[in-house]
Amino acid sequence: MRKIILASNNKGKIREFNAMLKSVCEVVSMSDGGVEEVPEIGLTFVENALIKARNASEQSALPALADDSGIVVDALDGAPGIYSARYGGRHGNDEANMQKLLDEMKDVADGERSAKFWCAVVFVEHANDPTPIIIQRAWEGEILREKVGKNGFGYDPIFYLPTQSCTSAELSSEVKNTISHRAKALTALLEELKVC
Numbered sequence: 001m002r003k004i005i006l007a008s009n010n011k012g013k014i015r016e017f018n019a020m021l022k023s024v025c026e027v028v029s030m031s032d033g034g035v036e037e038v039p040e041i042g043l044t045f046v047e048n049a050l051i052k053a054r055n056a057s058e059q060s061a062l063p064a065l066a067d068d069s070g071i072v073v074d075a076l077d078g079a080p081g082i083y084s085a086r087y088g089g090r091h092g093n094d095e096a097n098m099q100k101l102l103d104e105m106k107d108v109a110d111g112e113r114s115a116k117f118w119c120a121v122v123f124v125e126h127a128n129d130p131t132p133i134i135i136q137r138a139w140e141g142e143i144l145r146e147k148v149g150k151n152g153f154g155y156d157p158i159f160y161l162p163t164q165s166c167t168s169a170e171l172s173s174e175v176k177n178t179i180s181h182r183a184k185a186l187t188a189l190l191e192e193l194k195v196c
Contacts, residue, residue, distance in 0.1 A: 002026065004063045005030065005060045006064075006066070007065065009037065010153075012152070016177060016182055017182075020177050020183060021186070034059070037055075040052065040082070044082065045070065047068075048082060049068040049122040050134070053132065054127050054128075057125075064124050065123050066122050067119055067121045067122070067185065068082065069118060070117070070118060072116050073105070074115060076105070081118075085154075094154055098155055101155065115159065116141065118136070119138075119180075119184070120134065121135045121186060122134050135188045137184035138184075141162070142162065144158045144160050144167065149167045151172065152168050156168035
């Protein structure tokens with residue numbers, strides 16, 4: 001089975017990627033591969049994913065898969081966007097990030113709270129790959145006024161899915177891993193380009 005490195009230390013992402021890819025390739029995390037993080041200095045999800053993929057491949061000498069994802073809120077002109085993981089201050093503080101978003105949205109009327117989770121996935125065969133594979137997918141929803149549900153991570157408890165009549169945090173991981181932005185992007189990547 002082909003081995004690739006996943007350019008992430010986010011436990012939630014690692015769990016999702018492993019669940020979705022385990023039948024087609026062996027995924028090695030950054031920590032298992034001895035890869036150090038690189039600053040995400042891009043201005044878009046694609047740029048940040050490409051920076052992470054090239055860095056992981058260079059340090060591990062393995063093909064690399066990276067994603068950059070976040071929540072894009074229409075009423076906030078796309079914020080938090082690429083800053084989703086550190087929106088509330090410290091990187092990866094889900095509670096602070098959600099609270100800041102709820103505070104920013106407190107005066108936004110129902111019916112105007114549309115948002116989407118956005119995912120850019122990049123795959124490189126090697127660090128200098130001149131033809132990286134890039135896939136982007138969205139998952140449409142709305143921002144609630146309070147948290148509902150215990151599953152998932154990040155903004156899942158305040159991301160309501162009208163098509164499912166629940167939040168992302170109320171979905172089982174099995175269902176989420178078939179309909180989320182990340183699931184759609186990975187499915188497209190694997191189907192279209194036979195990465196692994």
